[in-house]
Amino acid sequence: MSAWLLLFRKEMLESARNFKWIWIPLVFLALGITNPITTYFMPEILQAGGVAAEAAKLIPTPTSEEIIVKSLSQYGTLGMLVFALSFMGIVAGERQSGSAIMVLVKPVSYGHYITSKWAAMTCITLAAVTLGQLGTGYYMNVLFDDNVYSEALVSGLVYALWLILLNSITLLLSCLMKAPAGIAFVSVAFAALLSLVTQLLGDAMRWSPSRLTAEAGRLVEDSGAGDDLWLLVLITAALIAILLTLATAASRRMLR
Amino acid sequence: MSLLEVTGLVKKFGVQTAVDGLNFEITPGRCLALLGPNGAGKTTTLRMLSGLLEPTSGTIRFTGGSEKDIRGIIGYLPQYPAFFNWMSGREFLSFAAKLAGLSGKEAAARTEEVLERVGLKESAKRRIGGYSGGMKQRLGLAQAVIHRPKLLILDEPVSALDPQGRREVLELMREMKRETTILFSTHVLHDVEEISEEAIIMDKGRIIVQGDLQKLLYDHEQPLIRVKARNLPIEWVRGLRKEPFVRELNETSDGFTVLVTDVSLARSSLLRSIADLEIEVESFEIGATSLEDLFLRAVSAG
Numbered sequence: 199m200s201a202w203l204l205l206f207r208k209e210m211l212e213s214a215r216n217f218k219w220i221w222i223p224l225v226f227l228a229l230g231i232t233n234p235i236t237t238y239f240m241p242e243i244l245q246a247g248g249v250a251a252e253a254a255k256l257i258p259t260p261t262s263e264e265i266i267v268k269s270l271s272q273y274g275t276l277g278m279l280v281f282a283l284s285f286m287g288i289v290a291g292e293r294q295s296g297s298a299i300m301v302l303v304k305p306v307s308y309g310h311y312i313t314s315k316w317a318a319m320t321c322i323t324l325a326a327v328t329l330g331q332l333g334t335g336y337y338m339n340v341l342f343d344d345n346v347y348s349e350a351l352v353s354g355l356v357y358a359l360w361l362i363l364l365n366s367i368t369l370l371l372s373c374l375m376k377a378p379a380g381i382a383f384v385s386v387a388f389a390a391l392l393s394l395v396t397q398l399l400g401d402a403m404r405w406s407p408s409r410l411t412a413e414a415g416r417l418v419e420d421s422g423a424g425d426d427l428w429l430l431v432l433i434t435a436a437l438i439a440i441l442l443t444l445a446t447a448a449s450r451r452m453l454r
Numbered sequence: 455m456s457l458l459e460v461t462g463l464v465k466k467f468g469v470q471t472a473v474d475g476l477n478f479e480i481t482p483g484r485c486l487a488l489l490g491p492n493g494a495g496k497t498t499t500l501r502m503l504s505g506l507l508e509p510t511s512g513t514i515r516f517t518g519g520s521e522k523d524i525r526g527i528i529g530y531l532p533q534y535p536a537f538f539n540w541m542s543g544r545e546f547l548s549f550a551a552k553l554a555g556l557s558g559k560e561a562a563a564r565t566e567e568v569l570e571r572v573g574l575k576e577s578a579k580r581r582i583g584g585y586s587g588g589m590k591q592r593l594g595l596a597q598a599v600i601h602r603p604k605l606l607i608l609d610e611p612v613s614a615l616d617p618q619g620r621r622e623v624l625e626l627m628r629e630m631k632r633e634t635t636i637l638f639s640t641h642v643l644h645d646v647e648e649i650s651e652e653a654i655i656m657d658k659g660r661i662i663v664q665g666d667l668q669k670l671l672y673d674h675e676q677p678l679i680r681v682k683a684r685n686l687p688i689e690w691v692r693g694l695r696k697e698p699f700v701r702e703l704n705e706t707s708d709g710f711t712v713l714v715t716d717v718s719l720a721r722s723s724l725l726r727s728i729a730d731l732e733i734e735v736e737s738f739e740i741g742a743t744s745l746e747d748l749f750l751r752a753v754s755a756g
Contacts, residue, residue: 296536304553305526
């Protein structure tokens with residue numbers, strides 16, 4: 199356990215020293231506050247763009263639920279890309295440089311090596327999504343006088359689970375592949391493909407973790423938690439466990 | 455009683471066999487050099503011994519320790535040590551010490567001790583990213599010995615260094631020899647003669663010769679005579695091949711070298727001919743083949 203904590207601390211310290219702990223949460227904060235602000239100023243923006251004041255007023259103001267859901271969907275596109283790009287080298291980089299050897303030649307468990315990295319990725323992800331959702335909540339409160347903090351946080355948590363699953367895929371690929379750009383590409387392509395197939399096949403893909411994104415949105419709307427939410431959470435957790443097991447097995451073999 | 459016994463060690467990468475049936479043992483307290491040209495399988499062998507690579511077949515048995523994880527009693531320095539460049543030297547050593555299972559207090563004390571030992575005390579606070587090649591190599595040695603391993607495995611510890619760094623590292627190895635058993639690989643013969651007591655010469659994944667270095671030198675030592683002269687009659691030199699005392703003859707740009715069976719016979723015979731033929735000799739030297747000759751012969755024969 200103390201060896202695991204040591205490795206985890208090293209990962210956290212590394213992310214702090216290379217500023218991942220600063221810029222990733224800042225990106226999410228920016229994504230989180232953009233929607234309430236642009237929505238609030240939309241009439242002015244439209245008028246400045248030459249749309250008549252009367253016409254601008256006709257555009258319905260989106261509900262706060264819609265604003266939160268829009269923030270979430272941005273975490274799923276831009277946010278996911280940020281994670282894929284910043285974590286693609288998490289193992290591949292250490293293997294390439296040779297620093298992985300310096301750790302693995304000590305009596306360290308490969309499982310600890312992988313899970314400590316995963317835990318550090320998960321901490322950044324949770325912090326970033328929470329900060330983004332707090333940003334959304336704050337501006338909703340200030341601009342629309344609407345208190346949606348709890349909805350924003352709960353839906354953010356569910357959405358984060360989807361992002362954590364994608365991070366686990368990036369981690370596994372980072373043990374298997376050498377080229378960082380390829381790792382990021384495959385991760386993103388996998389997420390896009392899974393979302394697409396899930397939408398196309400509908401009921402047959404009820405179990406698909408990408409439906410967590412829709413469930414996170416439903417949590418904000420009045421309809422409340424869908425029937426499948428807990429099923430999806432369980433399936434996603436199981437998939438993460440499988441991915442971590444595979445990554446551990448792959449890391450045993452990666453030193454050639 | 456040996457520290458480590460290797461039997462029938464084989465490693466295959468796909469169809470290619472990198473290590474092909476090694477058998478050897480390491481005696482505690484001795485310094486063993488693994489010598490061979492590039493691609494001989496030295497790095498692969500060391501990585502298997504240090505627990506980084508799984509052998510395809512064969513066994514590695516440590517008689518020294520009962521630990522289930524052999525990595526705990528081994529210190530390993532890879533050929534190109536890479537560190538976390540964002541850490542300082544002190545941070546890295548303390549990290550390595552704790553990874554090896556030392557308690558916080560022990561790790562801190564041992565870190566200072568080892569930093570002093572390898573002469574990095576002044577640079578301990580600096581980031582490793584700014585270290586020179588020699589400093590990184592010394593840091594690599596430091597992390598390898600931080601947990602007082604029973605066996606220190608060094609992969610080409612001096613090959614990439616300038617003469618100054620080379621001297622420093624060899625000096626450190628000499629000091630460490632007093633406390634632990636060292637196994638190191640190299641393709642530089644001079645290093646072997648300088649600090650090791652035993653040697654294994656490898657080529658193409660196999661052991662060609664192994665044993666006590668002095669004994670190896672003695673067994674493979676052959677007397678030779680080196681002659682440098684101006685007006686050497688070629689027919690005479692070539693004719694020497696037929697003499698009973700000549701084992702091997704090599705012509706050089708300014709003379710010739712003969713490996714001989716009987717030095718005294720060869721000396722008197724050669725000197726007589728030189729006098730008869732009025733050859734203008736510049737030097738006439740009697741010596742013996744070196745480890746380098748042994749190495750080159752072993753490798754080209756295998």
